[in-house]
Amino acid sequence: MMPSMKRPLPINLVSAALLLAASPLACAFSEGDGDSTASDSASASEPGATDTTATTDTGTTTGTSSGTSTETDESTGTSTTTTSASSTATTRTTSTTSTTGTTSTGTSTTGDPPDDLLTLDHIQVKGTHNSYHIEPPLPFDDSHKYTHASLDVQLGEQGVRAFELDVHQGFGGFEVYHISVIDSVSSCDAFTDCLEIIQSWSEEHALHLPIAIWIEIKDSTGGLPIDASDLDLIDDDIRSVFSEEQLLSPDDIQGDAPSVRAALEESGWPTIAELRGQVYFVLLNDDQKSEDYTYGFTNTEGRAMFARVGVDDFAAPWAAIAKLGIDDMPAIDAAHGAQILIATNVCGAGDDDDTCFADLENAKTRGLHMLKDDFPAPVEGQDYFMDLADGNPARCNPITAPPECTSVALEDL
Numbered sequence: 001m002m003p004s005m006k007r008p009l010p011i012n013l014v015s016a017a018l019l020l021a022a023s024p025l026a027c028a029f030s031e032g033d034g035d036s037t038a039s040d041s042a043s044a045s046e047p048g049a050t051d052t053t054a055t056t057d058t059g060t061t062t063g064t065s066s067g068t069s070t071e072t073d074e075s076t077g078t079s080t081t082t083t084s085a086s087s088t089a090t091t092r093t094t095s096t097t098s099t100t101g102t103t104s105t106g107t108s109t110t111g112d113p114p115d116d117l118l119t120l121d122h123i124q125v126k127g128t129h130n131s132y133h134i135e136p137p138l139p140f141d142d143s144h145k146y147t148h149a150s151l152d153v154q155l156g157e158q159g160v161r162a163f164e165l166d167v168h169q170g171f172g173g174f175e176v177y178h179i180s181v182i183d184s185v186s187s188c189d190a191f192t193d194c195l196e197i198i199q200s201w202s203e204e205h206a207l208h209l210p211i212a213i214w215i216e217i218k219d220s221t222g223g224l225p226i227d228a229s230d231l232d233l234i235d236d237d238i239r240s241v242f243s244e245e246q247l248l249s250p251d252d253i254q255g256d257a258p259s260v261r262a263a264l265e266e267s268g269w270p271t272i273a274e275l276r277g278q279v280y281f282v283l284l285n286d287d288q289k290s291e292d293y294t295y296g297f298t299n300t301e302g303r304a305m306f307a308r309v310g311v312d313d314f315a316a317p318w319a320a321i322a323k324l325g326i327d328d329m330p331a332i333d334a335a336h337g338a339q340i341l342i343a344t345n346v347c348g349a350g351d352d353d354d355t356c357f358a359d360l361e362n363a364k365t366r367g368l369h370m371l372k373d374d375f376p377a378p379v380e381g382q383d384y385f386m387d388l389a390d391g392n393p394a395r396c397n398p399i400t401a402p403p404e405c406t407s408v409a410l411e412d413l
């Protein structure tokens with residue numbers, strides 16, 4: 001996908017820089033993102049075989065993968081065989097066992113152990129920071145000197161399974177870019193356009209591992225103010241693109257439990273079998289936006305997104321997903337103990353190779369679940385890129401996964 005500039009400006013970039021030199025906006029590039037690691041420390045094989053899934057219905061909605069499935073009524077002994085061409089899964093109480101096979105989309109769906117043993121917190125995936133970002137014509141800072149491939153290429157060729165989108169409010173809807181004027185080039189300008197790229201790829205590769213999409217509200221670096229009512233509109237945009245079957249929401253985790261936290265403590269995360277083909281969203285902000293979104297830090301009922309939880313709130317009713325610094329070991333240990341998924345930033349543009357290699361190794365061995373990076377693929381002129389050599393697009397989490405886990409059992413590109 002060709003990169004696209006924001007709507008035309010009446011002044012060129014150099015003039016804009018001079019006009020904004022004394023403004024807070026002009027200083028934003030040197031202060032780093034609000035989701036930086038430092039601030040957080042306080043291609044496919046397609047054999048075309050058929051996937052066969054045996055499903056036992058325990059009374060809740062059961063997802064089926066592409067291929068043939070057999071359901072048995074235990075009270076009558078009657079078996080019913082059906083064929084499905086799609087893959088959906090939103091159940092918390094259905095046991096699904098997949099036998100060896102792959103789909104025509106090139107996504108491996110099986111292996112040893114089966115999908116119904118491994119859960120979402122057992123995996124470690126490659127992610128990208130500012131996943132839409134295109135290097136501007138005149139970078140104001142080294143941290144802006146990187147370009148990501150389009151979102152579908154990241155998914156299909158680079159093995160990315162965690163994204164980050166910065167959301168601003170324009171006059172015609174929500175937009176995605178980093179900083180107005182200074183760093184505003186994006187591979188997908190409209191928020192819903194970005195989501196539709198992911199949704200289309202997901203629908204075509206319906207047995208992929210769940211995809212995390214982090215949303216950062218950045219009205220401080222461009223666009224109109226975004227208030228509590230606008231957060232409802234972001235939820236609406238998400239649900240306009242992803243169906244309830246494709247979207248893993250906090251309510252899906254909570255089920256009949258009194259809260260998301262209670263459900264995780266009682267049942268843990270759903271299995272990979274239940275989550276293939278789905279996406280889930282996380283609000284990255286930990287400010288007033290988060291307080292508004294969680295109804296005063298009380299719950300996420302009815303919301304489309306999970307909300308990032310801070311270190312001091314791991315016991316909160318809505319606590320499920322955190323973003324931590326790689327070296328914040330007390331918080332990392334506490335998150336693992338609470339079955340909280342952890343994301344982190346690994347390497348950013350401007351960082352030296354040695355630091356990036358060391359941070360990647362530490363992030364992997366410490367079991368952080370989502371590793372977000374500016375360099376998910378090789379880049380000319382530098383040695384470092386995020387290479388999960390023992391798993392593409394995912395590897396078994398060394399802290400949480402059972403010993404039977406293999407990366408090929410998760411997904412194999």
